[in-house]
Amino acid sequence: MHKLAPCLLITCSLFSGCQAAGGPIDTYSAPGAAVGPVAASAIAGDMASQFAEQIDRPVRTPIKMDADGSDYATALEAALRGWGFVVITDGRVGKNHKPIQLTYSIDSLNGEVLARVMTPSIALGRAYATTTAGATPASPLSIMQRQ
Template identity: 50%
Template sequence: MGKLMLALIAAAFLAGCQTADDALTTGTTQTAVTGPAARAVAGDMAGRLAEQIGSAGTTTIKMKNDQSEFATALEAALKRGGYTVVADNRGRDMKPLELAYAIDSIDDQVLARVTTASIAISRAYNLTADGATPVSPLSVMQRN
């Protein structure tokens, strides 16, 4: 009886770890990165993402632009790289690659994350008046 109760409690805790769907979300407590720093971080992250996801000519990216400077800079950097970026795929016969992003502050640095269903990349940056400098190696997590 004790083992059964322990198993039920463990199952209840593990059930709380599951997500309801496969949707990607953008962090709600993002740090505001503006101006040259937003463009520098977005340009670097877009380039690193391109290294991971491949050809721009055949990939359409679905991205929610929250109108922040970073989101606008990321969308522009992806478009400069040759990717088609859409806000939704209504009325189109396509299966876009869904992209989520987040910028969080950690100590005196920011951590930029760009995520798709199959890969997540992140990197820490020091922000300066004229841009941003990477202070960590690129972290790449591939999902199956």
Template identity: 50%
Template sequence: MNIRLSNSRTLRPLRNFAAACALAILLSGCQSTGTEELVSSSAPPEISGPAASAIAGDMVSRFAEQIGPGKATVALKSDASPFGQALEAALKGWGYAVIIDQKTDGGATVIPLAYVILTVDGQVLARLSTNSVELGRAYSVTVSGATPASALSLMRRG
């Protein structure tokens, strides 16, 4: 049996399968009963600003489809990465009030939001998590931006 590893057409389905498996693991590894607190957010700092903005813009537009645009305050568990900053800006652009690692009074509707960004085989896997919904998608990233490389993965809780 001869297996040619030098042919990129032979490896492309394997890479797509690996990215899909990684996305599934990423989403399934963070399931909760809805009563647990969300994990801290993380994103690699090497993702360029334009790529981070493109991913954040796409993910927040999908988030708004599920939650409704600007209907609540988002408590963002952020880091200092370009993606964390881009996500905060995208949320504000969609009309959400954003608080970072702060407590609020009991009167406001607050949606805790966490994210995870991973790089796998040249693609970026992005996930946004709340207590009621998780969104995930793979992206092809360049220095000048990012484009979706997979369908949106949506998981609703309870």
């Protein structure tokens, strides 16, 4: 029962950002919660793998993200590259490329960390329990697709 409340809160917060009719998914990047490099790497690896499974475009489609220099941003960029994505962080986009804008956030909530990865067509979110040894999922993956 104690895990049901955070799951419901996460689900409600994710759905509340996507109720605008016809508008884009609210996208931003925020430094949010401070997590250590080991936990950031574990969270980013999981989120990147889930993103790779959900995206319906070829893996070579460029991903454009604003890296803020945090452990999570660095780990997410590396994890996406590990899945074969071309990640653009300097804003330089070739004329023949139409990158997918990817934003992310990581925030503390009730002693857990809520990580989100968003594009204009999909948003993924999951809560994690963090320790000095890493992070483990504390909730199911929340997936919202925009048709």
